[in-house]
Amino acid sequence: MHxxxxxxxALNGLATHKSRxxxxxxxxxxxxxxxxxxxxxxxxxxxxxxxxxxxxGSKVIAIVPGRQPKGPTDFISTFADSLKSxxxxxxxxxxxxxxxxxxxxxxxxxxxxxxxxxxxxxxxxGVTGLFSEIYNIYPEKGxxxxxxxxxxxxxxxxxxxxxxxxxxxxxxxxxxxxxIKGRNFRVIGILPKKGQSSFINFDEVAFIPYTTGQQYxxxxxxxxxxxxxxDTESAVAQTVEDVKVTLRNSHNxxxxxKDDFFIETQAEAVQMVSTITNVLTLFLAAVAAIxxxxxxxxxxxxxxxxxxxxxxxxxxxxxxGATEKDILVQFLLESVILTAVGGAIGIALGASLSFxxxxxxxxxxxxxxxxxxxxxxxxxxxxxxxxVGLVFGIYPARQASKKSPIEALRxx
Amino acid sequence: xxxIEAEGLEKTYDEDGGAVTQAVRGVTFKINKGEFVAxxxxxxxxxxxxxxxxxxxxxxxxGTYRFDGKTIDDYSPVELARVRNRQMGFVFQTxxxxxxxxxxxxxxxxxxxxxxxxxxWNEKTMKAIEAVGLSHRVNHESAKLSGGExxxxxxxxxxxxxxxxxxxxxxxxxxxxxxxLAVMETIQHLNEKHGHTIIxxxxxxYTAEHAERIIHILDGKIDKDEKVGHRRRxxxxxx
Numbered sequence: 048m049h050x051x052x053x054x055x056x057a058l059n060g061l062a063t064h065k066s067r068x069x070x071x072x073x074x075x076x077x078x079x080x081x082x083x084x085x086x087x088x089x090x091x092x093x094x095x096x097x098x099x100x101x102x103x104g105s106k107v108i109a110i111v112p113g114r115q116p117k118g119p120t121d122f123i124s125t126f127a128d129s130l131k132s133x134x135x136x137x138x139x140x141x142x143x144x145x146x147x148x149x150x151x152x153x154x155x156x157x158x159x160x161x162x163x164x165x166x167x168x169x170x171x172x173g174v175t176g177l178f179s180e181i182y183n184i185y186p187e188k189g190x191x192x193x194x195x196x197x198x199x200x201x202x203x204x205x206x207x208x209x210x211x212x213x214x215x216x217x218x219x220x221x222x223x224x225x226x227i228k229g230r231n232f233r234v235i236g237i238l239p240k241k242g243q244s245s246f247i248n249f250d251e252v253a254f255i256p257y258t259t260g261q262q263y264x265x266x267x268x269x270x271x272x273x274x275x276x277x278d279t280e281s282a283v284a285q286t287v288e289d290v291k292v293t294l295r296n297s298h299n300x301x302x303x304x305k306d307d308f309f310i311e312t313q314a315e316a317v318q319m320v321s322t323i324t325n326v327l328t329l330f331l332a333a334v335a336a337i338x339x340x341x342x343x344x345x346x347x348x349x350x351x352x353x354x355x356x357x358x359x360x361x362x363x364x365x366x367x368g369a370t371e372k373d374i375l376v377q378f379l380l381e382s383v384i385l386t387a388v389g390g391a392i393g394i395a396l397g398a399s400l401s402f403x404x405x406x407x408x409x410x411x412x413x414x415x416x417x418x419x420x421x422x423x424x425x426x427x428x429x430x431x432x433x434x435v436g437l438v439f440g441i442y443p444a445r446q447a448s449k450k451s452p453i454e455a456l457r458x459x
Numbered sequence: 460x461x462x463i464e465a466e467g468l469e470k471t472y473d474e475d476g477g478a479v480t481q482a483v484r485g486v487t488f489k490i491n492k493g494e495f496v497a498x499x500x501x502x503x504x505x506x507x508x509x510x511x512x513x514x515x516x517x518x519x520x521x522g523t524y525r526f527d528g529k530t531i532d533d534y535s536p537v538e539l540a541r542v543r544n545r546q547m548g549f550v551f552q553t554x555x556x557x558x559x560x561x562x563x564x565x566x567x568x569x570x571x572x573x574x575x576x577x578x579x580w581n582e583k584t585m586k587a588i589e590a591v592g593l594s595h596r597v598n599h600e601s602a603k604l605s606g607g608e609x610x611x612x613x614x615x616x617x618x619x620x621x622x623x624x625x626x627x628x629x630x631x632x633x634x635x636x637x638x639x640l641a642v643m644e645t646i647q648h649l650n651e652k653h654g655h656t657i658i659x660x661x662x663x664x665y666t667a668e669h670a671e672r673i674i675h676i677l678d679g680k681i682d683k684d685e686k687v688g689h690r691r692r693x694x695x696x697x698x
Contacts, residue, residue, distance in 0.1 A: 052571045063559055363555045366516055367616070368544020368572035370537050452543075453516040456551070 057380035072389030074342025079393025081335030086424035087401035089328030115309035128269035146282035153272040167213035173260020186236030205236035209250035350443035362455025375448040382440025390432025469521030484679035497667035500676035548617030552629035607638025
């Protein structure tokens with residue numbers, strides 16, 4: 048029989064039992080929807096995190112105090128105070144790190160900021176003026192602090208848009224003083240609305256000179272990070288090695304296993320994030336795939352019922368000249384059409400849900416969550432759905448094709 | 460030359476529990492091309508079983524059966540399907556129509572399994588529908604037709620590929636007498652005007668007497684094989 052008519056016959060067969068056909072494909076719909084949802088949201092999450100990482104800039108190296116954690120029970124806190132001023136001096140020597148373009152010590156912590164009776168608890172970052180370049184954020188009003196202000200422990204602060212809003216609403220706060228840990232800081236800059244980037248919510252921060260931060264706000268002598276910027280992207284790998292050697296010398300460490308610091312680069316972070324999100328996505332997709340299996344068994348069950356119900360029809364078709372192959376193809380097409388339609392609905396549903404979730408996440412979490420339609424997963428989903436139909440349809444279809452015409456015609 | 464040659468045909472069934480039922484017991488006869496033969500007998504006499512063997516729908520347990528000179532074993536399953544498709548037409552007591560399909564779709568069904576060019580399908584289908592007088596019902600859903608009309612659709616389906624022979628198994632069994640006569644008129648017309656060989660299974664004498672020859676079956680054996688002296692004509696009944 049011509050494939051066009053096999054298809055038509057199969058579609059007619061399915062249309063006869065509309066509600067049953069719809070219920071049958073539900074398992075497949077749920078399975079494919081879950082897979083598309085997981086893949087799409089996984090891709091969205093990966094893009095978001097990678098966007099954050101890439102926001103740091105590809106020429107930036109972060110030196111983190113403490114030993115690099117080797118497993119889930121290993122904590123970073125060991126040697127957490129290992130980065131000191133002398134390290135800055137050592138790193139600043141051209142002979143030690145020739146490709147160094149800029150260096151910025153960082154201290155941070157949460158403290159309450161007050162303006163009159165209004166208070167807000169931003170994350171306070173003690174940095175240098177280099178932060179603008181590294182994080183690619185410049186004050187909307189006012190300015191960044193100068194090197195002199197850093198050196199002279201100046202009480203100046205640049206605040207994020209939300210901090211400003213919480214403290215004075217729409218009023219102007221530039222050049223006025225806010226209190227942080229009992230000390231008056233003059234607001235010299237207000238940052239534009241930027242939201243989350245580089246793992247920092249720039250709307251909820253206050254930047255002060257790191258010297259002031261160490262001395263008056265956090266009361267520490269060490270740094271929480273040292274950020275190094277290289278002159279070119281290609282110099283990153285070399286600079287990482289130079290920094291390690293310099294710091295080992297500065298810390299008197301002979302054995303690299305005993306390092307009391309570790310280095311994070313954008314490339315490493317990108318790789319790590321990709322690995323983690325890929326593994327998570329695949330794991331979730333595998334869980335979703337189980338519902339495809341269940342859906343497939345549902346299809347087989349219903350197709351067997353259908354074959355029994357339509358025994359007389361099979362007998363008639365054989366009496367009228369249908370071959371075993373004709374009957375086999377007809378029933379196989381029915382199950383493949385069922386699963387393929389289920390797959391298509393699942394793809395549309397999964398993509399729509401993922402789109403809605405991306406809108407909700409963008410608004411609720413104030414992150415730039417981009418909706419991604421996973422073309423590969425969609426094609427794979429449709430293929431897998433049709434394959435499930437083929438695999439689980441073969442047994443019922445063979446049962447149908449093997450029926451003797453007269454046994455089938457006699458069937459009551 | 461005989462179209463159908465049955466020699467010592469036997470058919471036994473193994474029942475559940477080991478018992479063996481012998482439905483056909485050594486039946487021998489010949490039917491020529493263009494003949495209209497009724498196989499008549501009471502319920503359980505083995506006439507339907509015989510028809511199924513003659514239509515290559517079932518296989519005999521003993522004896523030989525030749526259709527157009529060949530036995531069932533001369534064909535592969537695919538060739539057998541082709542013989543049923545092109546050379547034989549079937550009409551069943553219970554019509555066996557696809558109830559949701561239209562008259563046109565039902566009659567077209569054998570063409571789907573044939574090697575006839577698709578461009579000729581509609582013409583052949585319409586011709587068959589016209590032959591049974593249902594041109595005004597072409598697009599009707601089969602389930603909504605009367606019993607007599609349903610059986611005429613089944614007849615149209617049987618003759619759409621212009622087969623050598625039409626097997627009709629109790630075609631009037633589920634019909635009222637008026638519809639039954641209309642169906643018999645159609646069958647008689649096919650035989651006399653178009654030369655189709657007809658084998659009719661029935662347990663009713665007046666239906667059987669539309670044929671030119673009656674083979675009486677009793678307990679799986681031929682009881683009598685006789686020419687019909689005065690063939691009934693459907694128009695006689697309607698007068």
